[in-house]
Amino acid sequence: MRKLLTGNEAVTRGAYEASIAYASAYPGTPSTEILESLAEHKEIIAEWAPNEKVAIECVIGASISGARSLAAMKMVGVNVAADPLMSFAYSGVNGGMVLISADDPGLHSSQNEQDNRYYAKFAKIAMLEPSDSQESKDMIVAAMEISEMYYTPVLFRMTTRICHSKSLVEFGDRQEVTKKPYVKNLQRNYLVPAISQRLHIILEERLKQLEAFSNQTNLNFIQWNDKKIGIISAGAAFQYAQEVFGTTASYLKIGFSYPLPMEKIRAFAQEVETLYVIEELEPFMEEQIKAAGIACIGKEKIPRCGELNPEIIGKALLGVEKTLIQCDRSIVPSRPPILCAGCPHRGFFYELAKVKNVMVSGDIGCYGLGGADPLNAVDSTICMGASASIGHGAQKMFNKFNENMRVVGVMGDSTFFHTGMNSLLNVAYNRSNIITCILDNRITGMTGHQENPGTGFTLQGMPTKIIDILEVVKALGIDQIKVVNPLNLKEVKEALDWAIALAEPSVIITRWPCVLKKHSEKDRIEFGDYMGTCSVDEEKCIGCKMCIKTGCPALCFNKETKKVKIDVGQCVGCEVCLQVCPVKAINKVGE
């Protein structure tokens, strides 16, 4: 069977064929769909973990028990998971284990552009890099075999273009692999200094064996064409290189990219006149090739920043300049992502933006959009779960140096469970009067609606215990707590005023489902359904644009009539604009 699949879907097929029994992940673009589509296989236990460290630890546990297992995360998630990863490399696997790192060159949906191939070198583990969907499937099967043959966890490095591009995949048969027995083995899994000292030596030996494998495996293969130009490439960049050079160059395609096949590279380099190393982001291969004394051209010509494409490579190496359609496109205004019409975050940020002398410490999620025009209500967004801890440090310093500033930390429900809880624990313990706001929209929003410990369902759709954020906040040691409806601006304002006056830590929980969320039965009982839409009475509208400042995409200011119009197709009747209007020109209709 042959099907057009994304790289993420192909990985799932590979996991099925390789008899992977357990998978865990935290959602993150571009990796999210891997676990979502794995969840459809009843042969696999697939779970959302609260964060990436927990996900990889669960996967390590499955491996130690003797089962084949897989963890998936976006590249910054691997930073969170790095602690267990670095040490488990010493232990080595029992059942095969693969960690998928989905990197995001070009920052389509990320906060940095880190190149996670360095993690393979850092942790001293094997790495595979697919170039299309077929390889994404096949290499998962290969990764399991390599992992079990050499006891190494495998870093499976994908990028946005590999994850989200579709290409044809020829399916293979499922290999029924029986779970290995669990064997208590302190000499491998009990990482105390005396054991780890010895394991480090074994790890170095394993790397030498992996390098020998790298030199002989067909995952690293040569395509001979004209020998004037030789190209070493991997991942998406290999497809781009072929697009540009076709059969006018010879290729050494690297699929097993750590340890590098240095003998194969040396032999290839000796046959070609000019050697290019074409790789996205950092000179990961180039540095090692140059360190081995092999001359090559790489980052002096190919950019280090941003996503590559054939155009960039053609320009950099061949000086190709294409004729493009000449036309003034500067008149086209930008179209940035925005909070949806009816988003429960809007009312909260609208009120927060009005508070003077505050620093708003943001977090990763849809509510990051609260920092954009016209709300402009976020001062910083660094990483998952950081809002309360960055806020704590800042608040302590404002207080110490007698600066009249208050800090408001803002995170979502999924972010709270991710690592926000730890940060809030620190706030309670070390006593800063930061105001931590948890915008609970009853789902993991930005990545496209994944369940989390607060939603009442598991990834595979089973009803489960709902973890109550309010109770967790109390248990973490916060005494001052208010739960508000974010669509009620008066409630939001009063809660903010109340919290700002406090000299101790406080938490405001806003509770309302994401406007795009399909309501569960519990949601329907608690929140009801949206009814009616808002409408502007043009007689009363004075064109003050107060409602426009909420940034709702259902509202449009007509410059000619100097009135606001509401698009009924988008409006869900959340009534935030209605509360903002100073002349009561907005009414609810159709209830």
Added chain:
Amino acid sequence: MSEVKNIILVGVGGQGTILASKILSTGLVEAGYDVKMSEVHGMAQRGGSVTTQVRYGQKVNSPIIDKGQADILVAFETMEALRWLDYLKPEGKVIVNDFRINSAPILMGKAEYPEGVLETLRNTVDTTVLNATEIAEGLGNVKAMNVVLFGAMVKAMNLTDIPWEKIIAANVKPKFVDMNVNAYKAGMTTDTK
């Protein structure tokens, strides 16, 4: 079959470019082509500018279309056609929906929706304008606008030999099959302005 063809669909998150490209790529695979398709998820879904790219031929390498490489640009929203125009070959074709969606700066009164986009397009490249949204509305569901545009694209790319009606039927919910097949036919045969 040897030459690789490039189709770029552009629009606004939520307009249905993904379904249109899914139908397109499924049909191309059934017709025996090598196919690659690329789209970007994530933040783009929140009302941002979105693009889906489909490449087909005997053997396709890169999953993405370079600037100046597309044979056809199908714009689901009017000004998006202009935003992505430099992806089109100078001799390529544009199919544009005469339908505006204001972006955030326009809604806030900080920018104007550009006037004369259709004229600029017509003066620059081979342009077909249709009001796919109105046509779809006439067929009973404004959301089928994507399939109307798809029909117009099939005609323009001369892909009419592929059994699209069967493929559409396999990719939409049973109760929407007739409406979508009609939308496809309407796009295939519509008079353009």
